[in-house]
Amino acid sequence: MTSSTLASIATFAVYFVVMVVIGLWVFRRTASLSDFVLGGRQLNSWVAGLSANASDFSAWLLLGLPGAIYLSGLGEAWIAVGLAIGFAASWYLLAGRLRVFTERATDARSGGESNSLTLSSYLENRFGDRSGTLRAVSAILILVFYLFYVASGLVAMGGLFEQVFGMSANTAIVIGVSIVVLYTFLGGFLAVSFTDVIQAVMMWCALLVVPLVAIVAISTDPDRSLNGGAGSVFGGVSGLDGSWTPADALVPVVVISGLAWGFGYLGQPHILARFMGIRSRRDVPAAGAISVGWAVTAMAMALVVGFTGVAFFDQPLDEDMAEQVFPQLIQALMNPWVAGFLLAAILAAVMSTADSQLLVASAALTEDGYRAFLNRGASALSLVWISRGAVVLVAAVAAGIALSGNNTIMDLVGYAWAGFGAGFGPVILLSLYWRRMNRAGALAGMVTGGVAAIAWDVLDEQVLGTELYAMVPAVAASFLAIMVCNPLGRASQQMEQDFDRVDGEYKDLTPVG
Template sequence: MNSATLAPFATFAGYFAVMVVIGFWVFRRTVNLSDFILGGRRLNSWVAGLSANASDFSAWLLLGLPGAVYLSGIGEAWIPVGLAIGFAASWYLVASRLRIFTERATDARSGGDSNSLTLSSYLENRFSDRGGALRAVSAVLILVFYLFYVASGLVAAGGLFEQVFGVEANVAIVLGVSVIVLYTFLGGFLAVSFTDVIQAVMMWCALLAVPILAIVAISMDPDRGVEGGPGALLGGVSGLDGSWTVSDALGPVVVISGLAWGFGYLGQPHILARFMGIRSPRDVPAAGVISVAWAVTAMALAVVVALAGVAFFETPLDEDMAEYVFPQLIQALANPWVAGVLLAAILAAVMSTADSQLLVASSALTEDGYRAFLKRDASPISLVWIGRASVVVIALAAAWIALSGNNTIMELVGYAWAGFGSAFGPVLLVSLYWRRMTRAGALGGMIVGGVTAMLWQYLDERVLETGLYAMVPGVALSFVAIIVCNPLGRVTGQMGRDFDRVDEEFRRTEEVG
């Protein structure tokens, strides 16, 4: 084994070891389902903020986005612009109210404060849904979309190992899912959150270092002359084929579809879990500042990475290699040991999202399936072990999708992101601010939004041919369904009192803050 292979192998092994050690460290602190799903709601501002980033910005940030800009030019930057707006809006509009509501809403089945641990249980308690329809439908949607989301991370892990070690992608997928399952299985939410902090720092530092290394390398190349400085990156604004124009980037479909990605933040359960797990609503403003600052700078750096790739590689990468422009730059620019650390940051991006998603999907099976419909009085420790078993089952199903499909990372992420944003974004936002919203409105909005996101790509490719991202019709029709279906239900006295109590506590929190 030469140094080019040994160094990444050693850094990856060290990284894996740290993640597993954290899992074992947290293992003894996980004694009930609240600990396993939400860490007992003990996250401080720094951990909550950075964990939200790491769980959100998966391989899409380090592989998918740079690859899209590398191929198609700066016009793809509408997606990170939309995401930045949406991320800030989710912290400002959703985080505090959701944190309060998930504790204060009356339990729909037993009365008293609910302490809702999942998005599905929140919806059930918010709308006093004793029949469990909201919980069942939302749990099914969560499981379906997370299978594709987790699969996208495993595809990224497989591609990374294939590029670095020459290992077959299928072998790499099995290895990656094994490590992720191990520390998620052991430590649950706290293990995931603590590892997220490390992973977020690694990802941001790698995104900063690689463009700097590229600029230095280009500047020192005598064949490039005065054109080899930072200005060389501007040559990448048109993408690999140079066909991008300003009119392309300002086209209505491009702008609307790109910005629509931002609405997805209002409905991503793995990010909403960080809002629910934060220590206190008073910690939300600081966490939001930390989180949004990291997100905006990281996405900007990811775009710069793509431009650096166009400027650096005199022989362009093949189209099917575009999503790996970041690791290709790392291997070309850094010595093996530095490259190993930087490549581990890509692995961190993959794992930090996959573990969070596995945990939320596991929660859907455990809290919203087994406990809600099969054994309400299950013991705390038995629920923890059911949750751990669910992690394994979901990981195996996602690995099967990753092993059997040939979709790109961007396609898989885009499908899942639109699904969550359409199914849950409008419903969650309206539920937090409209006192008169009913169970019927929530159920209609969730089903219509989720089904639209599922079917839109098929219909658009074969019939409509608009090129519009599924989030746009999904969100629009979800809002329409909420309005149309809402009169079919009623607001109970308990629902009204819960809403008023939460609204009053939220206002007090704002005054104190």
């Protein structure tokens, strides 16, 4: 066993132990479904902000984005620009209002304030849907798209272990998902949020250190130069000979598709859960500043990682290895023990998103399935254990998807991101700002957006050939469906009163809970 492998094993082991210890520490504090799903709504600004980052920026940030930049050049940077805008917009437009509305809206089934624990229950209560249709449809969309999203993280985990330890990707997926399930199973939302803070710091430090060291190595080595010249910034590595493709950074479809990723933030349940779990809407501005600052700098550094990979490697990486450019740089540049820490940061990126998504998916099964339709009177402790069982179930299915396919991280993330962004983004946004929006419009927008996101990839690939990201037509279809179908229903007096009460509380300058 080499010193490099030994260092990586030791570092990874310490990281795993810390994650599990946090889960055990929180275990005794988890006594109700509210604790397990939203941590009792007690996140402070720092934890909420950094947890939102870690749960959002998965392996896509440390593997997918640098790999895409390495292959395609500056054209892929539009994704980062769109995400930065969308992330800031989600904190500004959604966070405070959603925090208040999920707690204050009248319970559609029993009356009184609802304290909605999930996105699906919020939609049911916001639109007074006693039939349960909105809750059921939204829960199904959450489960379907999260299976692909969690699978993307497991694919990344498999690639990392294969690269570092020479372990088969399938074995790595099984080991990785077992660790994630263990601490999520034990501690729920609080364990996930506290581990996210550690993981966010690790990810940011890794993104800062690696490109700096690479740039120093390139600038001080007289035998190195920027491979491909200035064109490398605008083009991308193509083919086994490492030739550069023509620039496409300013092609309209590339720009529009990249920027459209930003809208996805308005509909990601695992990020919206951080808005719902924050201690008070008064904590939102500070949390948003922390979160957006981290996100913008982290994405900028991830772009630099991709470009430094182009300049550093004399022999270009094969196309199927492009998403390993970050770990390849780490192993080539760093002392084995430092490399172990930095590689653990990549693992942190994977796990910090997978755990949040498992938690939201398990809540959909427990709160929006079992409790809503099968056993309204279930005890608090029984719901916690059912949620834990749901975590295991969802993880097992996602692992099956990861083990059976060879999709890239970017493909899987892009598919799920568009589904959530189009299925929930327009509905959530309008639900917080449009007083007369009703159940008919919400249901039409959710179904149309989700279906369009799924159908577009097939239609475009086989018929249209535009290469336009599915988010664009799917979001447009969702907004159109809402506007067309909303007149088919009506907002009840209770819904309008709820809206006015929440709107007034949100705008009130006095502290709120």
